[in-house]
Amino acid sequence: MRFAIIGAGLAGLTAAYEIHKADPTAQIDVLEAGERIGGKLFTVPFASGPTDIGAEAFLAARSDAVEFFTELGLADSLVSPSAAKSQYFAGGALHAFPAGGVMGIPSNPPAGAQDTAFDWTPGQDISVGALVRRQYGDEIVDTVVSSLLGGVYSSTADDLGVRASVPALAAALDQLAEAGEPVTLSAAVKAVEAQREAAKTTSETRPVFQTFKGGYAELYEALAEQYGADIHLDSFVSAITKDGEGFAIKGGGEGTYDKVILAVPAPTAAVLLRDLAPAAAPHLRAIKLASSAVVGMRFDSSEGLPDNSGVLVAVNEPGITAKAFTFSSKKWPHLEARGGALVRASFGRLGDEASARMDEDLLVDAALDDLLTITGFDGRAAGLGEIFVQRWFGGLPAYGVDHIATVSAARAEIAAVPGVEAIGAWAGGVGVPAVIADAQAAVHRLLG
Numbered sequence: 362m363r364f365a366i367i368g369a370g371l372a373g374l375t376a377a378y379e380i381h382k383a384d385p386t387a388q389i390d391v392l393e394a395g396e397r398i399g400g401k402l403f404t405v406p407f408a409s410g411p412t413d414i415g416a417e418a419f420l421a422a423r424s425d426a427v428e429f430f431t432e433l434g435l436a437d438s439l440v441s442p443s444a445a446k447s448q449y450f451a452g453g454a455l456h457a458f459p460a461g462g463v464m465g466i467p468s469n470p471p472a473g474a475q476d477t478a479f480d481w482t483p484g485q486d487i488s489v490g491a492l493v494r495r496q497y498g499d500e501i502v503d504t505v506v507s508s509l510l511g512g513v514y515s516s517t518a519d520d521l522g523v524r525a526s527v528p529a530l531a532a533a534l535d536q537l538a539e540a541g542e543p544v545t546l547s548a549a550v551k552a553v554e555a556q557r558e559a560a561k562t563t564s565e566t567r568p569v570f571q572t573f574k575g576g577y578a579e580l581y582e583a584l585a586e587q588y589g590a591d592i593h594l595d596s597f598v599s600a601i602t603k604d605g606e607g608f609a610i611k612g613g614g615e616g617t618y619d620k621v622i623l624a625v626p627a628p629t630a631a632v633l634l635r636d637l638a639p640a641a642a643p644h645l646r647a648i649k650l651a652s653s654a655v656v657g658m659r660f661d662s663s664e665g666l667p668d669n670s671g672v673l674v675a676v677n678e679p680g681i682t683a684k685a686f687t688f689s690s691k692k693w694p695h696l697e698a699r700g701g702a703l704v705r706a707s708f709g710r711l712g713d714e715a716s717a718r719m720d721e722d723l724l725v726d727a728a729l730d731d732l733l734t735i736t737g738f739d740g741r742a743a744g745l746g747e748i749f750v751q752r753w754f755g756g757l758p759a760y761g762v763d764h765i766a767t768v769s770a771a772r773a774e775i776a777a778v779p780g781v782e783a784i785g786a787w788a789g790g791v792g793v794p795a796v797i798a799d800a801q802a803a804v805h806r807l808l809g
């Protein structure tokens with residue numbers, strides 16, 4: 362059986378690994394447009410050690426991901442964060458995030474807000490921004506909620522659907538409506554908090570987040586070594602067509618493939634599926650992409666850097682260009698042990714392409730200036746030893762209103778073409794565990 366996998370990001374590499382595991386005789390060609398594997402996972406070799414410049418953590422509360430990494434022989438590479446907490450910067454000052462709540466949405470409305478009961482049909486969707494603004498007012502959205510969501514999704518609360526980006530909250534709203542109880546935001550948040558407390562007492566305690574001691578390269582290199590596939594770099598695939606009972610790939614690979622997995626961003630999948638599943642294209646094209654840029658900086662001294670894991674910046678904060686800082690060496694003890702300070706500045710949210718396109722010198726200056734304004738830490742004086750600037754054009758899908766329904770509609774059209782699957786963060790969800798699970802499920806469907 363011959364497989365073509367388009368894209369050597371996490372989704373494509375996981376799919377190749379799973380196919381090989383199920384059928385070691387399978388011939389697998391992975392076709393990657395870029396000159397390296399890993400996609401949005403990218404570990405760069407700083408002199409002080411490997412440093413992630415894309416994803417930098419994963420949700421370790423997801424036991425399936427930890428089991429997968431253990432299967433790959435990476436259990437000893439997993440490391441946990443320090444107890445340092447993040448803060449947010451709003452109104453020119455640093456603030457602690459409120460305790461409890463869901464994604465910064467507290468379980469009690471702010472003073473003066475009404476949070477009156479509203480109509481809710483189970484399964485419906487609404488933007489997080491619209492929901493929280495209506496029930497709790499604007500301020501909490503523009504400061505706490507959007508800064509937290511922006512750090513994860515590169516989009517503000519107004520551009521994110523509650524069902525895809527805060528699924529536990531959507532489920533709680535559904536449950537209130539199904540039970541015939543008054544649906545309010547505070548009741549739904551309290552229900553999520555209660556579920557979280559119950560889960561704490563029933564499951565073993567594990568850290569919420571973890572990462573790899575040697576960076577994500579440990580993961581993508583382990584996958585590449587263990588899956589027995591041929592990786593073709595610099596292979597930009599431009600079309601997939603039917604070829605007898607199989608498929609022909611334009612722009613890489615040779616001959617006919619029995620099965621094809623597209624592990625590329627949704628708009629690219631739309632283009633590649635234009636002949637095979639034209640009706641999927643409008644759904645795939647509806648999934649917008651948010652671009653961002655990350656500036657990784659290593660300083661000789663950490664003196665004066667706050668003892669926090671990072672800072673998230675409120676939307677439209679005057680005089681600040683960055684949307685977030687991760688104080689990596691404060692967040693991760695294994696990075697602190699290298700000495701000095703490691704800081705990542707992130708720029709850009711959905712609709713703000715300008716930040717990701719800023720001139721490299723301007724980006725670094727903005728990172729240093731914003732860091733000084735927000736924390737008082739003078740990076741120039743601390744000795745800027747190393748810098749790496751990475752632009753992530755179309756880095757993250759925007760999980761907008763009705764995203765889940767859009768993905769289902771696209772998948773239904775693709776399912777009508779036997780032998781083809783389309784996977785990735787746009788379909789499975791933003792985080793590394795979700796992308797892995799999505800790729801695994803697709804391989805199981807494909808292999809029957």
Ligand SMILES: Cc1cc2nc3c(=O)[nH]c(=O)nc-3n(C[C@H](O)[C@H](O)[C@H](O)COP(=O)(O)OP(=O)(O)OC[C@H]3O[C@@H](n4cnc5c(N)ncnc54)[C@H](O)[C@@H]3O)c2cc1C
Nearest residue numbers: 368370371372394400401416417418598756785786792793
């Ligand atoms: C800055 C940033 C920080 C993040 N931080 C975290 C984090 O801390 N924790 C977390 O869990 N997640 C994080 N994420 C999200 C996570 O990294 C991604 O969801 C995940 O890596 C996406 O994997 P993927 O395989 O779906 O897509 P991608 O990584 O985008 O892979 C797609 C691949 O397809 C290739 N490709 C595209 N078009 C073609 C073509 N026509 N022909 C051939 N190849 C093609 C691309 O070059 C790419 O290699 C972050 C993402 C970004 C951008």
